[in-house]
Amino acid sequence: MKEQQCIEARFEGGIGKLNLSVDFVAPSRGITGIFGPSGCGKTTVLRCIAGLHSARSGRFSIDGEIWQDEAVFLPAHQRSVGYVFQDTNLFDHMSVRANLTYGLRRAQPNPDREAIRLDEVVALLGISGLLERSPIRLSGGEKQRVAIGRALLSQPSLLLMDEPLAALDQRSKNEILPYLEQLRDRLSIPVLYISHDIVEIERLADQIVLMDAGHVVAQGTLAEIQSDPTLPIARMPEAGVALRAEVTGHDATYGLSTLSVDGVDILVPGNFGARGSKHRVRIAATDVSVALEPPKASSILNVIPSTISGFEALDPFQLILVLTLGPSASGVRVLARISRRSWDTLGLSKGQMVYAQIKSMALIASNAPP
Amino acid sequence: MIWTTVSLTLQLATLTTLILLLIGTPLAWWLARAKTWWREVVSAIVALPLVLPPTVLGFYLLIALGPSGPGGVLGSLWGVRSLAFSFEGLVIGSVIYSMPFVVQPLRNAFEAIGDRPLEAAATLRASPIDRFFTVAVPMARPGFVTATILGFAHTMGEFGVVLMIGGNIPGETQVLSIAIYDQVESMNWAMAHLLSAGMLVFSFAVILAMALLERRAKERIR
Numbered sequence: 001m002k003e004q005q006c007i008e009a010r011f012e013g014g015i016g017k018l019n020l021s022v023d024f025v026a027p028s029r030g031i032t033g034i035f036g037p038s039g040c041g042k043t044t045v046l047r048c049i050a051g052l053h054s055a056r057s058g059r060f061s062i063d064g065e066i067w068q069d070e071a072v073f074l075p076a077h078q079r080s081v082g083y084v085f086q087d088t089n090l091f092d093h094m095s096v097r098a099n100l101t102y103g104l105r106r107a108q109p110n111p112d113r114e115a116i117r118l119d120e121v122v123a124l125l126g127i128s129g130l131l132e133r134s135p136i137r138l139s140g141g142e143k144q145r146v147a148i149g150r151a152l153l154s155q156p157s158l159l160l161m162d163e164p165l166a167a168l169d170q171r172s173k174n175e176i177l178p179y180l181e182q183l184r185d186r187l188s189i190p191v192l193y194i195s196h197d198i199v200e201i202e203r204l205a206d207q208i209v210l211m212d213a214g215h216v217v218a219q220g221t222l223a224e225i226q227s228d229p230t231l232p233i234a235r236m237p238e239a240g241v242a243l244r245a246e247v248t249g250h251d252a253t254y255g256l257s258t259l260s261v262d263g264v265d266i267l268v269p270g271n272f273g274a275r276g277s278k279h280r281v282r283i284a285a286t287d288v289s290v291a292l293e294p295p296k297a298s299s300i301l302n303v304i305p306s307t308i309s310g311f312e313a314l315d316p317f318q319l320i321l322v323l324t325l326g327p328s329a330s331g332v333r334v335l336a337r338i339s340r341r342s343w344d345t346l347g348l349s350k351g352q353m354v355y356a357q358i359k360s361m362a363l364i365a366s367n368a369p370p
Numbered sequence: 371m372i373w374t375t376v377s378l379t380l381q382l383a384t385l386t387t388l389i390l391l392l393i394g395t396p397l398a399w400w401l402a403r404a405k406t407w408w409r410e411v412v413s414a415i416v417a418l419p420l421v422l423p424p425t426v427l428g429f430y431l432l433i434a435l436g437p438s439g440p441g442g443v444l445g446s447l448w449g450v451r452s453l454a455f456s457f458e459g460l461v462i463g464s465v466i467y468s469m470p471f472v473v474q475p476l477r478n479a480f481e482a483i484g485d486r487p488l489e490a491a492a493t494l495r496a497s498p499i500d501r502f503f504t505v506a507v508p509m510a511r512p513g514f515v516t517a518t519i520l521g522f523a524h525t526m527g528e529f530g531v532v533l534m535i536g537g538n539i540p541g542e543t544q545v546l547s548i549a550i551y552d553q554v555e556s557m558n559w560a561m562a563h564l565l566s567a568g569m570l571v572f573s574f575a576v577i578l579a580m581a582l583l584e585r586r587a588k589e590r591i592r
Contacts, residue, residue, distance in 0.1 A: 052489050076492035083493035086409075089486050093508045103494035154494045171515075 007032075007190065011048045012181050013056030020044055020214045026207055028063050028158075031184050031191040033205030035198065035233070036226045040193045041214040043086075046160045049192070050083050051076035062190075063157055080108070082124060082151030082189075084161040088143045090135035096146050097131040103154025111157050113188065121149045123314065125179055141172030145179060149235055152187070159191040167198060180204055181365060192294065198233070202226075202282060203365050204241040227333040229320045234335060239320065240284035241334050242364060247279070255299070259361075262332040264325045267301040278367035280365040285320060287359040288336035290291070292346055294355050302358040308350055309333065311343075319343050323356045334358070372401070372561070379545040382457070383525040386464040390521045393465075398476035399502070413477075417470045417483040425468060428534025435459045435535060460543055462535045464525045471520040479513020480506060504586070512587040516580060523576045527569070 010023040018041050026032040034042050047053040048312050049060055051067070051074060060068045069073045081104070089207045090099050100118060109115065122128050126176060135143060144164055151159060164180075165173045170265045177200070184191065184204060195201050201208060201222070208225045210217040210233060226233060226241045233239065249258040258265050258270045259281065272279060294303050307329065310322035314337070336356065348354070397443065401413055418526040419427055432454055435441030441453035441462070453459035473589040491501035507514075524579060536543030548563060 050493050052492065076489070077495050077497050079493075081493055083490070085486070085490065087486070089490035091487060091490070091505060091509075093511075102491070102496075106495035106500070109496070150494065 006060065006194070007192070009045070009061075010060070011045060011055035011058040013058070014310035015044055015053060015055065018044060018157040018214050020048075022211070022216050023212070024209045024216050024219050026139060026190070026209065026219075028190045029188060031193050031204050031208040032209060032251070033201035033210045034194045034203050034211060036194060036196065036211035036217075038196055041210045042211055044214075045160050045357075046083075046192065046194060049079075049158075050160055052083050061329065062357035065157075065309040067226045080110070080155070081155040082154050082159045084144075084148050084151050084159070084164045084167050084211070089141055090147055091151070092134065092136050094135075096135060096138070099135060099146060099150050100153055101130075103150055104166065107153070107155040107281060110157065113155070113157075115185070116152050116155055118153060121152050124182060125149045139172065139242075140168050141175045144172070144176055146254040148179070148183070152183075152189070156189060159189050161191060161193045163194050163196070166195070166197070169291055177203060188218045196204075197344065198236070198238065199364075203280065223354060224323070224332070227322055227335060229310050229322055234285070234312070234320055235314055236308055238284065239335055240270075240282050240287075242280055242282045242356045243332060243334075245279050245281045247277045249274055249275065254314075256268050261325075263328075263334055264304060266304075266358060266361060268363075270363075271343075272363065279363055282362045282364045283334050283358060284362070285337040287356045287361070288323065288334055289359070290321065290323070290336055290338060290342075290346070292354060297356070298357070300357045302356075304356045304358065306354055306356040308348060308352045311350060313340075314338065321348075323354070325356060372565070374541050375544050375546055375549045378457075378543075379526060379547075382460055382464060382545060385461055386468060386525045387472070387518055389461070389465050389533050390468060391518065392475055394469065394472040394517065394521075395507075397403055399506070400475045401473070401477045402480035405525070416473050419467045420556055424467070424528070424530025425534055426507045428463070431459075431466070431531065431535045437463065447486045453542060454535055454541050455537050455539060457542055458506040460532060460545075461537045463531050465527060467528055467531045468521050468524045471524045472517040475513045475516040475520065476510065478580045479510035479516075482513075483509045504549065512584065515583050523573065 005028055007028050009025040009344055014020065020041050022041070022045055026346055032043065036042055044053060048055045048058060054073060054304065058068050066072055067079050080156050091102065092103070100121070104118060124132070125148060127142070130138060130142060130146065138146065148164065153232050165176060168176070183203065195202060205222055207220070208220045210225060210231060212232070216359060217226065218225055220244055225231060228234060232239050243261045245259040245261045247257055248260045248265065256269055257273065259268055259279070261281070270305050304325050305327065306323040308321055309324045312320050315318050317340045317342060321338060323334050323336055324330045325334060334356065401409055434440050435453040437452045442451065442561065445451060447451045450456065453462065486500050487505050487509060491505045496504060517548060527547055532543070532545055532548060538544050538548050550565045552560050553565065
């Protein structure tokens, strides 16, 4: 039963200059981010899943339903996907309403899922004012919202999103991201979300498939992948970990909130809502430093006993450390970027007890799901 | 008398255009979408009437439509010996002669759509035929307008092929362009003037209408 409730994808074959060889399993709920540099084959994988490309050899199943294997190849129009393209691909010869209902009218009723209704999607995406207009007259952000609505209304079992924000300016991105978060929280459709922007992935994804040059480099939960120092993602200048946090208190005198990250309390300036509200926060590797003893006089608010559970050299002068916060070995892991000189002078080693000093924490999404 | 000729010409042009749209659309679609190299061979055959002298085309058609050609076999189905010098023969000749003027604009229009909208339609559960009629045809609408006008106008003005395969039988195969030639031959210049001026005005109107339609289509895209 366990292996039935997932998405299994395996595609092999040369397509153009790319030698594709991917194999991954993703849960059939939540958002799975497919992350990697431009040209690594992310889009090709999505096109293979949608049936728009046929890889020389491939297998794809969702919740045990096979779309493609040695004997079967369902054509694109028989696969229950919703595809959101980077450049929207709206039908310019139809009104927004006709675009939205195009897939709706052709959708097969899905017995396992409550039907997604037009009024529901229009409200969710805030597009009620656009219905009678032509897509030609919409802004980039509006177009992408309509495209997302059109894909949702085709009642998909799987939503494929190919860099839906890449073609947009920062303002339009910020306009769409909250809609994507609502979508994740309100609808139970699994999403495969492609991006080369780690900020989007951190904000939206629960799971991540890391790709490079046509291959899957790693896959797992966002926290697992981000805190693995051997992966390229930990070597990026903006390396860090996204964590779930819950508000456990607020100190009005100093304007500080206490956020509990998996049982570890962290003080953060600002008011993050009522006790119990859930957020997604980010701790950058450059905002964490280590000390052998708790500093007696320091402006840093958060000093947490931790264990060095791993390390990797970034270059001859810098290291990236994995710190497990708190007393338990299975605690939250964060990254810390330190210099070779500190490593040597403090005499650090793997398994050693240290004090992690967290300088700051950024809020990346509010009301994140549990 | 002259109205029989005008009406015959209009009938021929209308029928030819309808037949061409019917067979030219799938042909243009195939030419736009197929990935085999020999589609260019087919494309060249379709384009031949553009460069071939009408008399050459007419000569081969005359043989093909005659009693010993496929036209004779076809004609025997409804009891005529030959399709040459008949309205049916004229329609067949016109279809071949005007084909590039219909197929080329349609092919260009289909190619301009590209794969993307059709792929989007496929992911929205539209079958290949469904997406042809709901996405490709509406998006190629300017191409259909151009193809219809060009096919119709070109058939109206054909001369050489008609003369070769249809002759000059009033009420059966005598079309306007041949009637003009006839009137000039018999020194009836007043009638020749009238018919020629009519054709001139018609041709100008066609070209103007096309230019205006194209402009409107472009404005709509903006």
